Amino acid sequence: MAALKPHVLIVEDETALVELLRYNLEQAGFRISAAHDGEQAMVAVQDEPPDLMLLDWMLPLLSGIEVCRRLRRQTATANLPIIMLTARGEEGDRVRGLDAGADDYVAKPFSPTELVARIRAVLRRIRPALAEEALAYADIVMDLVAHRVTRAGKPIHLGPTEFRLLRHFMEHPGRVFSREQLLDAVWGKDVYVEARTVDVHVRRLRIALNGDEQADVIRTVRAAGYALDATPG
Ligand code: CA
Numbered sequence: 001m002a003a004l005k006p007h008v009l010i011v012e013d014e015t016a017l018v019e020l021l022r023y024n025l026e027q028a029g030f031r032i033s034a035a036h037d038g039e040q041a042m043v044a045v046q047d048e049p050p051d052l053m054l055l056d057w058m059l060p061l062l063s064g065i066e067v068c069r070r071l072r073r074q075t076a077t078a079n080l081p082i083i084m085l086t087a088r089g090e091e092g093d094r095v096r097g098l099d100a101g102a103d104d105y106v107a108k109p110f111s112p113t114e115l116v117a118r119i120r121a122v123l124r125r126i127r128p129a130l131a132e133e134a135l136a137y138a139d140i141v142m143d144l145v146a147h148r149v150t151r152a153g154k155p156i157h158l159g160p161t162e163f164r165l166l167r168h169f170m171e172h173p174g175r176v177f178s179r180e181q182l183l184d185a186v187w188g189k190d191v192y193v194e195a196r197t198v199d200v201h202v203r204r205l206r207i208a209l210n211g212d213e214q215a216d217v218i219r220t221v222r223a224a225g226y227a228l229d230a231t232p233g
Contacts, residue, residue: 005031006123009050011041011067012085013059021054024112030119038062042070045077052123054115057086057097065100072101081126083118085110135170137228138217140209142170151209161186162205169218169228178225202226 008030012018015036022032033048035041037060045053053071057064064084071077084102086093097105103122106115135142139152142163149156149166158166164186168177177185179195186201187193206218219229 005029006051007031007033007048008119009041009044009053010034011036011038011044011053011059011064012056013037014056020112021115024116025119028116028119036060038064038067041067045071045080049076049080052081052083052119054119055082055084055102057084057093065096068097068100068102079126081122083115083122135167137170137173140166140170140217142167151211151214156208158205158208161201162208165201165205166209169226173228176219176221176224176227182225198226 006029008025010018010021010025010032012021012034013036018034018036022034025032033044033050035044039061041053041055041059042062044050055064055067059067062070064086068082068084071080071082082102083104083106084097084100085106085108086097087108094105094107103126104118106118133143133145135144140156141150143149144167147163149158149163165182168182168185179198182198183191183193183195187197202218202220206216209218210216217228219227221227
């Protein structure tokens with residue numbers, strides 16, 4: 001499976017802090033590049049757009065706030081996830097940072113663990129596929145980045161609805177979902193679909209997953225719904 005590491009651009013003029021962040025974020029599975037002032041940051045973003053930017057407020061040449069504003073004005077970077085870092089912890093600064101278009105704001109000193117959690121939260125909100133790369137259950141693997149599913153190493157071809165259905169099951173293995181719950185989760189609350197439609201797609205998912213010889217991993221719970229469950233039965 002191609003492991004696609006989210007690319008984080010660190011923009012910070014304190015070299016020691018850049019190295020600390022680089023170490024911790026690499027450990028957490030991110031790919032890191034760095035820029036040391038505001039102008040370098042603008043160039044770095046053009047050269048290789050990151051998946052997320054950690055942007056220090058106090059920077060030489062161009063402040064973090066100004067970098068943030070400029071990025072927001074350009075179409076290509078208008079939605080780039082940005083977390084502002086700052087030594088100033090005042091509420092007014094927080095508001096200014098968010099006003100300039102930052103997605104989140106972390107005051108120094110911060111713990112690397114907290115920062116990693118914040119980065120994951122922002123990525124999950126903005127780019128769900130980057131926060132989690134793959135789901136696995138029994139011999140089934142879903143690559144959420146490449147949108148590929150395999151069972152026992154063999155590719156499984158799913159339609160978009162079956163893919164979302166399987167993803168929902170794999171995010172909550174063993175849990176029984178009613179048809180209504182599956183409709184809300186997979187089709188959305190605002191879409192009117194008959195409950196029977198769920199049965200149709202579950203059947204398609206089963207056929208695709210099980211082929212001729214594989215054990216059935218989807219359990220039908222009478223009068224209740226369906227669950228992903230490898231228990232033979
Ligand atoms: Ca600084």
